[in-house]
Amino acid sequence: MRQQRLQGLIVGSRQHQQDLIRALxxxxxxxxxxxxxxxxxxxxxxxxxxxxxxxxxxxxxF
Structure with missing residues (x-):
C-alpha cells in the first residue's frame, strides 16, 4: 500500500468565500x-x- 495524502482548504460557506474574494x-x-x-x-x-x-x-x- 502506498502512502497518500489529500490536502485541501476549507473556505466556509459560499457567501464567506465570495466575501473573501471581494476583500482580497x-x-x-x-x-x-x-x-x-x-x-x-x-x-x-x-x-x-x-x-x-x-x-x-x-x-x-512559463
Whole structure:
C-alpha cells in the first residue's frame, strides 16, 4: 500500500468565500513569494518545497 495524502482548504460557506474574494480584490494583501523557477527547473522547485526551507510561495514561470 502506498502512502497518500489529500490536502485541501476549507473556505466556509459560499457567501464567506465570495466575501473573501471581494476583500482580497480591495485590500492590499499580497502573497509572500519565496522564489521563482522557470518551468524547466520544476524538479528543483519540488525539492525546495519538500525540504521545507522556503518561506512563502514557490512560483513557476512559463
Amino acid at each position: 480584490n480591495v485590500l492590499p494583501i499580497r502573497p509572500v513569494i519565496d522564489k521563482f523557477f522557470p518551468l524547466v527547473d520544476l524538479a528543483e522547485a519540488f525539492r525546495l518545497q519538500q525540504a521545507g526551507g522556503h518561506f512563502g510561495k514557490i512560483c513557476l514561470e
